[in-house]
Every structure is written in structure tokens, then in C-alpha cells.
Amino acid sequence: MLKRLIPLLLLLLLSCGAGASEPELLEPEKAFRFSARLLDASQVEVRYEIAPGYYMYRDKFKFVANSPSITVDASQLPPGKIKKDDYFGEMQTYRGEQRFVLPVKGLVAPAAGFTLKAESQGCADIGVCYPPLEQMAALVLASFTPAAAASGQTPFLPAAPGAGASSAQSEDALIAGLFKGGFWALIASFFGFGLLLAFTPCVFPMIPILSGILVPHGEHLTHARGFALSLAYVLGMALTYALAGVAAGLLGTMLSAALQNPWVLSAFAAVFVLLSLSMFGYYELQLPSALQSRLTVTSNKLHGGHFAGVFIMGVLSALIVGPCVAAPLAGALLYISQSGDMVLGGAALFTMALGMGVPLLVVGASAGTLLPKTGPWMETVKRFFGVLLLGVAIYLVSPLLPVMAHMLAWAVLLIVCAIYLHALDPLPPHAPGIRKLFKGVGVIALLAGAALLIGALSGGRDILQPLSGLRGAAAQEERAPAFQRVNSLAQLDDAIRAAAGKPVMLDFYADWCVSCKEMERYTFSDDAVRAKLAGMAALQADVTQNLDEHKALLKRFNLFGPPGIVFFDRQGKEINGLRVVGFQPAGKFAATLDLALR
């Protein structure tokens, strides 16, 4: 059964990709990716990454600054390749990656930068041309960059070239640029990105899942066996990441976004509830004995039965539990969608997922030595992971539930745990220290559960501040960022028009998007950020339902799914290179807003 299941799943993922691999034209912004940065007060570096099979005309470039006193001289572009043209004679064209350093005149202090408008025109080899294209970039001198932005070497970008000086290139584009470097440098960078992602909420829910699988093996779980099992899990996860990533790059939408629907989430949550119940020892799930003995024989022969099950769990965990989009993932998807290079893009994603799996491997290896072999302790550990699995189940279905139900579920879990920890039973005299510790933990769980219960029933709707509802409505209202909802391209265009001269911020949000929630809680609520947002029109597109209009919105901005924040200048044009993909802390985000407000 296993041997048949895995190829089936792979085939499924591959077939999703194959459907989209027939030649399709790229959107102009993708075919001719533009970015620019100021090298110093008198030079701007302009980059075009021209997708394979596309070319641009040398004499169609035009660069204009938003201030009439600043001029950008594009008369000295490097010679291109000669292309014979039956009407215009000889034309010069560019292909591949192009980097122009253009002289800038008239940029004097106190002006620290300007917005560059780049006009260009290009065609594809298959015999079509794109109409003249206008792209914009906000340019700032590195030395003038506000402190927060200059120090804003984002944690995801340890190896990105020029990350400190460039404020005119978004992280995903920078990371897509990494693919131009050597193979091993790329692999190493993505492994590093994965390690950093390992300590985010994208990976946390996987730890109880893996532990839940390992714990019942307690008696024969050696160091090596624990490691091997968790390796199977991590490989399943990594392979899925790579395949799903390649499919997303080619299809233009995340498969995991499609999987964030009530059916899949409920099914998976139900699996965890079942698993946790057997952890509590309520029953032993058994297959019919005939089937079981047959399978035992097979798996004994193959010696891989455990591993395949764990592997599949890894596959599903990657798809359903951790649909996090961070800059490295977005960058790799961008590269795949632009170049169609599935092998390199997939390899990068695979190593990234391996990096994410490192803590899981540590958990697995240590489980073999740390876990008690037998005895009553084993039961305690099992119950502990049973509770954690229930927590994962609640976490999974939380996007589907109203906040109140979500809070009540946590309250029930905490309070029932507390009772099992004897929080309300008196301690016998001379109780051992461990009993006291358990009672302490139980009392804390009881209090937390009670707070959630009271909070939920008194109208509190913030799971981290359950009692905030009791504080009065005024304080709460002030915290809520005043986003205007947009649900379609037409609504977006209307809203941008209505912004009338104000810069516009468009935030893509979904209930299942962990970093979107982090942004809401920690960044948008920050006083400095809210003050700056007041000078802009703040729009939000909630794409949780993944409707066609939502996909059209994402597609216009070459995004594969939330998170993603896009900025428009006062004329309603997107400011290139100012995108924010993934969580950004308040200080750094405020600096980004300054650039948009310029």
C-alpha cells in the first residue's frame, strides 16, 4: 500500500505542475524585472533581469526622475546585440541580466533620493511584443538612509549582496538574484534561511506532531532509530516543499492555499484528535487482523514500514500545517516562475526545508536518549504529547472558527489538563517535589484557562490578551488598524483613485497566514507605524477564501499568496522594490513606510 501511495502522491504533485508547463507568456513585470539603487549622489545603478527567451530594445529605454531638477542620463547605454529589422534597419537588443550605471545630475542635499520612472519596451522570441512598460523605483542614498533601514539587514538575508545599501529592491527579488551565484553558495544560503525559519511559528506545530509519532516507540527507541524516523519525517516535508514550490512557481498559486479549506483542515485536525486519544490510552487503533498480519509480513520484509508512515506524515505536515510564506520561499518561487528552472529552484527549496527540519532532527535524536523506556513515566510523557496534539488540532481549525469558539477550546483544554494535574486536589503532607511542581503547573494552566473562559464570555476577542474585553471598548478600537477592504481588481483601482494623491499600502491577508497575524499584532499596532499609516490609504485584501478575484489580485502583483504588502506612490503607480514579504518588526516597517511617504 505504501509503495503505491507515495508514487501516487508524487504523480499528483507533478501533474499539477505539468498542466501549466505549456508555453505561456510571462507578465511584463516578470519578463523584464526592473530594480535600481543609488550608488552615490551622482550615479544610479539600474538592473534589468530579462527572462530567457525575452529581449529588450536598447533605444527604447528612458529614465526620468520625479523631480524636474534631477536628470538621469541614459545616452551611454552599453552596446547591445544587433538584430536586423526590415523596417528600422539595425536595432540593438539586450538579453539576460543587464546592469547599467547611469550618471545622475542635480541630486543635492537635503534631497536624499528620488523616484525613478523607467520606460522600456521588449518582446519575446515566440513572436510577440509587449507595449511600452513603465516601472518605478524609490531610490535613497545609503548614507542618508534612516538608521532603522540602514541597520535593517533583515534576518533572512545574511548573504544577499548589497542588502544594506539597497532600499530599492525587495527581499524576494534579492533572493531570486541569489540564483545567479554559484550552486553551492545558493544551497548553503537556503539551508541558512531554513535554519532561521526553523525558529518561527511555521515549524513549531511540527514538533508535537513528530514527537507524537516517536513517543509510542518509547521502548525500542534508540538514539539512531529516533534520528532515522525524524529524518524520514523531515525528508517527507522537504520533498513536499520542493515539489509544492515548483508547482506553485509554475501555476502561480500556492497549492497549500487551496488546501487551507475547511475539509482538509478538519480532516487533519480529526487525525490529531484521534492520535491524542490513543496517547491517553483510551483505545488502541487496530487494523483488521488479517490485513494487519499481511502488512506486518510485508513491512518486515521491507523493513521500512515505520519510515513510510512517518514520511507521509511529513508530506502532509508540510502541506497543511506550515503554509508560511517568507522572503526566501517567495524568492525561490519567483525564480522558478521566471526561469522555469525547476531543478535549481526545487533544490533550493529542498535544502531550505532541510534547514527547517534541523530542530526536528535534534528532537528525534534526543528522544531516543531522553525518553524514559518504560514505567509510569512513559504514560505521563504520552499524555503530555497527547495534550500538545490536541493543541495542534485547535491551532489547525482556528481559522475556521469564530475567535470565541477558539478561545473556549483552549480554555477547555487548559482547565481539563489542570484537573488532571491535580491543581485542585490538596497536596498530601511531605509530597515529593515533582508533585509540587505538577501542581504549580496545573494551577497556572487553570488560571490561564479561567482567564480565557472569562475573556471569551465577556466579549474579549484577543487570544493573547483574553481579558482585554474587560478594559473597555475605547482602548481596543484605537488599536485596530483602519484598513479598507478590497476584494477585487476593480475595487482596488477605485480605492487607489479615491486615495487622491496619498500613497497607498495594500496588505494581503489570510486567516491561515501566520506572519500576517504577527504583522497585525506587533507591527500595525505600533504607535509610530500607525502615525505613518495615517498619512496613507491603507487597503487590505483578505484572500482567505482564495476566490477567482483574489487570485487575480495576487496575480497582478506576481504574488503567490499572502503575506505581501505592496506600496503605490501618490500617482497610484506601484513603487518597485518596496514590497514587504513576511514579517517585519515595527522599526523596520516604519522605515519602509517613510520611503513610501517620501
Add this chain to the structure above:
Amino acid sequence: MTRVWQVLLAAGVAVAFAAAGALFYQWRTSDAPPDPAAAGRMVLAASLMGVDGKLQPFEQWRGKVLVVNFWATWCAPCREEIPGFIQFQERFRADGVQFVGVAIDQKERVAPYAKEMGINYPLVVGGLETMEFARQLGNQRSVLPFTLVIDRSGKVTSAQVGMLRPEKLESLLKPLL
């Protein structure tokens, strides 16, 4: 041992769900081409400025087998197919075939080019907003050339992004004559 098979059973159920989800997703994302009758109505309702400076309503060509070609002088592949269009216009004029060129260009560039090439069908000129119009008609990436064939009843029978080879154009026109 049993634990693994429990996990496996559950995983099997979940895989089935995942497969169903993926198939559903594929089904939902398949692009439906725009309704041919509605697209035809959109074209026939349009009016664009002719090279001579006069407004040309497309309504005047209703009832003909209409070939609407979006092009520009700056688009090399577009120019490549124009001699073929000139020939076809000549050959099928008596059968009621009418070519119309929509140039995404400046009038001042189109007029001399038309003269030099001897374009024997009407040309109208539009700006970038006309590309948006073409996008609504099924030219998803807004590229040139883009050619629509509309039958005598006003239905779009073909929308081609990229060059239209003479053999293909002939096979598209023949059944409509």
C-alpha cells in the same frame, strides 16, 4: 507496530482529501475563454480614431467576416505578418472579408508606414487603454500582435495571441465565407 498503521490509515484518509482538494483546485483554475458573442459585441460597439483623424465606429463592418489585428510599428513580429494580411484582403475582398488594423501607436508613425507598405485596409489608432480592451477580449498578457476573427453574426470565432500564419488564417476564414 500498530501505531504506524494507525498513522498510515489516517494519512491515507488525509491524502485522499488532499487529492480531492488538488483536483478541485485544478478544476477551478482552468481559464474559461471569454464568451464569443459578448466579445463580438464589445468589438462592434467600439469606436477608434482613424489614421485620417476621423472616428471610426466598428459597427460599420457588421455583417462582414471581420479580422481585427492589434499591432504597432514598433513591434517587429506584427510588421512581419502585415504583407500577408494585405494579400488576404485582396484575395477575399469579394467574399466579404474585412481586415481592420488597430495600431497601438502614434498616428504620425502609422500613416507613413501604411503608405510605404501599401496597406489596403482601414487602420485605426489607440493608446495603451486599447491594450486593456484587448486584454478583456482574451489577450491576457496584453501583447502584440493579437488578432480576432469575427463572423458575420458578430461572434468572435478565433482570438490569436502572436503571429497568425497564412495557412492558419486561411483555415479560420474559409468556414466563415
